[in-house]
Amino acid sequence: MVFRAVLHLVISAVLALITLAIIYVVAIFLYNASSFFYFLRGIGLFFIERVPSGFGLIFIWLVLFVIYFIALQWFQFRTLGQINDTVKLIADGRLKMDHQVTVKRGNVFGVFADNVNRLSERLHLALEEERRAEQAKNELITNVSHDLRTPLTSVVGYLGLIEQDRYRDEVELRHYVAIAYEKSQHLHELINDLFEYTRMRHDTIALKLEPINLVEMLGQLLVQYHMPLQEAGMKGQLQSAENMIMVRADAAKLARVFENLISNAMAYGREGRRIDVTVTLREGWVAVDVVNYGEPISAIDLPHIFDRFYRADKSRTRWAGGSGLGLAISKSIVEKHHGFIEASSSTERTVFRVTLPLYKEASPKV
Numbered sequence: 001m002v003f004r005a006v007l008h009l010v011i012s013a014v015l016a017l018i019t020l021a022i023i024y025v026v027a028i029f030l031y032n033a034s035s036f037f038y039f040l041r042g043i044g045l046f047f048i049e050r051v052p053s054g055f056g057l058i059f060i061w062l063v064l065f066v067i068y069f070i071a072l073q074w075f076q077f078r079t080l081g082q083i084n085d086t087v088k089l090i091a092d093g094r095l096k097m098d099h100q101v102t103v104k105r106g107n108v109f110g111v112f113a114d115n116v117n118r119l120s121e122r123l124h125l126a127l128e129e130e131r132r133a134e135q136a137k138n139e140l141i142t143n144v145s146h147d148l149r150t151p152l153t154s155v156v157g158y159l160g161l162i163e164q165d166r167y168r169d170e171v172e173l174r175h176y177v178a179i180a181y182e183k184s185q186h187l188h189e190l191i192n193d194l195f196e197y198t199r200m201r202h203d204t205i206a207l208k209l210e211p212i213n214l215v216e217m218l219g220q221l222l223v224q225y226h227m228p229l230q231e232a233g234m235k236g237q238l239q240s241a242e243n244m245i246m247v248r249a250d251a252a253k254l255a256r257v258f259e260n261l262i263s264n265a266m267a268y269g270r271e272g273r274r275i276d277v278t279v280t281l282r283e284g285w286v287a288v289d290v291v292n293y294g295e296p297i298s299a300i301d302l303p304h305i306f307d308r309f310y311r312a313d314k315s316r317t318r319w320a321g322g323s324g325l326g327l328a329i330s331k332s333i334v335e336k337h338h339g340f341i342e343a344s345s346s347t348e349r350t351v352f353r354v355t356l357p358l359y360k361e362a363s364p365k366v
């Protein structure tokens with residue numbers, strides 16, 4: 001800015017000097033003009049005879065210098081005025097928050113205008129994010145209220161029947177108690193999942209990171225699910241080219257992720273009769289695919305499959321007996337481990353892929 005002001009001073013001085021010389025030459029020409037230009041001789045006489053050669057010419061030069069300098073400064077700072085007017089219109093709500101200030105390329109205030117445009121865009125994104133957060137909060141309250149009310153209504157209803165002695169015999173009493181207990185367990189699970197999801201989203205939970213053998217952990221999980229899979233008429237299979245693949249993770253939290261995915265595959269993949277868990281190394285990363293061959297997820301629902309309480313076919317993302325938060329919790333856990341989770345689905349199979357960074361000090365060569 002200082003350099004530009006000094007440059008304007010120099011240019012104004014040079015232009016004033018050139019203009020003064022042109023005026024003096026024209027004055028001499030008019031002074032010596034023939035009778036045809038007689039009416040203009042007065043101008044020439046004024047500059048040649050009335051204006052002293054010293055202070056008069058300096059005074060005229062100073063006037064011309066000030067005029068040129070003011071003109072150059074005005075051309076420069078009118079862009080600042082345009083930026084100010086645009087910002088005022090945005091602040092008054094007469095322009096959209098993401099409106100861009102237009103400045104000619106090479107203008108001294110071009111960088112300033114770019115920064116104003118970036119600030120405007122960031123504010124627009126922040127407002128959109130706040131609007132989405134408010135909408136998500138309202139949806140969360142609505143969904144939680146619905147999910148809490150459903151089992152709670154059953155519990156209150158069956159306990160009411162028991163309290164009013166509206167049962168035929170002890171067998172029916174035990175049946176009512178069992179249903180009330182099952183619904184209360186579901187309610188307990190929902191509250192715990194909601195609490196854990198909230199803690200995950202607000203980073204209030206600390207991970208106990210330690211090196212773990214991912215292949216060994218997945219093998220143990222499949223052994224743990226052997227009986228449930230057998231009862232569902234299914235079988236699980238682990239496929240890995242390596243016997244030891246180390247990752248740095250919270251074992252309990254990461255196990256929760258794969259338990260959720262295996263339970264999901266059991267709930268919706270019974271028609272395929274099997275679940276495949278495949279481990280693949282990829283240049284510093286390890287990818288774990290949990291594959292089932294049952295009911296596919298539609299292309300419309302797939303992008304929202306990790307949203308909390310999302311309903312595809314009113315039950316697609318709510319696992320049997322689950323809270324509707326399983327995939328959302330899984331995504332939060334994976335992201336806290338600096339990994340990512342994704343899903344793909346076709347008529348042949350549905351794949352949930354978890355990708356995690358390898359533990360560098362013990363990573364096998366790919």
